[in-house]
Amino acid sequence: MAHKALIVGCGGMGKGWIKNVQGNPRAEVTALMDVRIDAARSAAKEFGLDEGRAFDDLERAITECRPDFVVDVTVPEAHCSVTVKALEMGAPVIGEKPMAESMESARKMVRASEKSGKLYMVSQSRRxxxxxxxxxxxxxxxxxxxxxxxxxxxxxxxxxxxxxxxxxxxxxxxxxxxxxxxxxxxxxxxxxxxxxxxxxxxxxxxxxxxxxxxxxxxxxxxxxxxxxxxxxxxxxxxxxxxxxxxxxxxxxxxxxxxxxxxxxxxxxxxxxxxxxxxxxxxxxxxITGTGIGGSLNEFLDCLESGDTPQCECHDNIKSLAMVFGAIESSRKGQTPVRVVKE
Ligand SMILES: NC(=O)c1ccc[n+]([C@@H]2O[C@H](COP(=O)([O-])OP(=O)(O)OC[C@H]3O[C@@H](n4cnc5c(N)ncnc54)[C@H](O)[C@@H]3O)[C@@H](O)[C@H]2O)c1
Known part of the structure; x- marks a missing residue:
């Protein structure tokens, strides 16, 4: 039986994920959610889904549609609240990069995965x-x-x-x-x-x-x-x-x-x-699938086997830490050594 996906975030990349899930024989799109209901409805129409499966409330979408997994394709600032809620409600999550807009949010997401015992993988498509x-x-x-x-x-x-x-x-x-x-x-x-x-x-x-x-x-x-x-x-x-x-x-x-x-x-x-x-x-x-096609395949493999995928949140947070380390270094602006010619 195909794994039922709830796609959260129906912007540019969200549509890419709808196509990705629809193109994978092991998965199907069961519902769409976006804080902009028009975005969810118009994506439903575009991809041949029942408009009744378009939601603007995450909790309601999960309660009514009981997805086997959630795809978090919202803007980075929303990743933490969406992913934590989905994990707490018992749904494994594959989410877009960057994991979060801060290290504090990312750590919260890792803890939510540990507490729920549900997989949270970040899709790093370039792998x-x-x-x-x-x-x-x-x-x-x-x-x-x-x-x-x-x-x-x-x-x-x-x-x-x-x-x-x-x-x-x-x-x-x-x-x-x-x-x-x-x-x-x-x-x-x-x-x-x-x-x-x-x-x-x-x-x-x-x-x-x-x-x-x-x-x-x-x-x-x-x-x-x-x-x-x-x-x-x-x-x-x-x-x-x-x-x-x-x-x-x-x-x-x-x-x-x-x-x-x-x-x-x-x-x-x-x-x-x-x-x-x-x-x-x-x-x-x-390789079995390129870009987000490959990350979806690895995620589904691991849902089925219980194995740990690449970019599982405990690993991916190390890549995110490079991002925030770089931002911190840049903001601190270490005093440069002057280039002196004489
Ligand atoms: N892997 C890649 O190559 C790749 C390429 C593009 C974007 N992305 C990532 O995908 C994510 C989305 O990017 P995009 O270009 O589609 O952005 P976008 O702005 O086009 O779409 C984001 C959507 O999320 C919705 N949204 C915002 N907050 C929400 C919430 N709390 N709940 C539900 N929906 C919410 C917005 O209404 C919007 O429709 C970002 O994290 C981005 O970095 C990845």
Whole structure:
């Protein structure tokens, strides 16, 4: 029997989730909920659901429709109240990133999952991408030796309108969470210290800071540098960003959404200025579902087996902590050392 889903939040991404659930043979959309009832009703109409299954009250939607799980696709500020309520009412939750708008809310969500004994997984869609899975496989097989340095560049001139234009840290909270989480996914390392400088470039159409440079110290001696802007016109990177991962023996690049490729030293004992290099073999991989299709599949697998998925809330809070560490560093604004020429 298909798992019945209640989709909460019927904006742009909410519609993506309706399609995602409807396209999965193991799941079906049983109801829609949005604080804007018109949004829930018009999504019901658009996706061929009975308008009587459109709600503007979460408790009533869960009581009347008894979903097997809830998909939380609301704005970040609403994730905590929606997810905690669903867990308390006995429904497992798969929710959109970022987990919450503060660490305090995120910890509350983790506690609600523990108390209810119900699964709460955050959907980090970038983990379900053949390029990223292939890259992780190559790194794990020691193709370039132990990782020492990871750099990610992300530049898009994004004119969203809506909540992102009003947020104080739109890039770091709403976008860089993908890249920070991806760094943890690729390296298997966690961040323990951060320096960040967020800023609002001249000519920006954002209220908050859509650009940042961030340096993380990660476990295993890895340094991760992130440079990003949502206010960069021209020469965009892909939404996944361009990556350079350096290990003791070589380098892997993931750029322009192409399959990763790289080079490594043939003989680590060779004594010369540049050592001879060979191409790194990055094997193709098969995955069950891309993007939110992949995260939904993993969530359903774990509902059925009782296993713990990637990005279960106890793990995903570590990616969120990178976000709030970066924001705190940036707000504190460590006094920069002056560059003196004489
Ligand atoms: N994985 C991805 O690639 C990806 C892409 C886009 C958005 N997202 C995430 O999806 C989430 C939603 O983004 P969006 O672009 O759809 O935003 P949106 O503003 O288009 O839609 C959000 C919807 O949530 C509703 N809402 C707000 N508070 C609510 C509450 N308490 N209960 C029920 N509904 C409520 C709003 O009325 C709105 O319809 C965000 O967390 C965003 O970061 C993820």
């Amino acid at each position: 379900y991408d053949v390029k990223h899975v292939a890259c992780k496989g190559a790194l794990k097989s020691n193709a370039i030796g132990p990782i020492t340095m990871v750099n990610c560049d992300f530049y898009i001139g994004a004119h969203f309108g809506g909540f992102r234009d009003e947020m104080s840290s739109p890039l770091i909270l709403d976008m860089a969470i993908h890249h920070f989480d991806l760094c943890r996914f690729l390296t298997g390392a966690d961040a323990f210290a951060v320096y960040a400088h967020e800023f609002n470039p001249k000519g920006s159409w954002y209220k908050g800071d859509p650009a940042a440079t961030v340096i993380f110290e990660m476990t295993d001696g890895i340094v991760f540098t992130y440079r990003g802007s949502w206010c960069a016109e021209g020469c965009h990177t892909s939404w996944n960003g361009d990556w350079r991962i350096i290990g003791e023996r070589g380098t892997i690049l993931m750029e322009k959404d192409q399959m990763p490729h790289g080079q490594r030293v043939v003989d680590m004992d060779q004594e010369s200025f540049n050592r001879d290099l060979e191409d790194v073999q990055v094997d193709e991989v098969e």
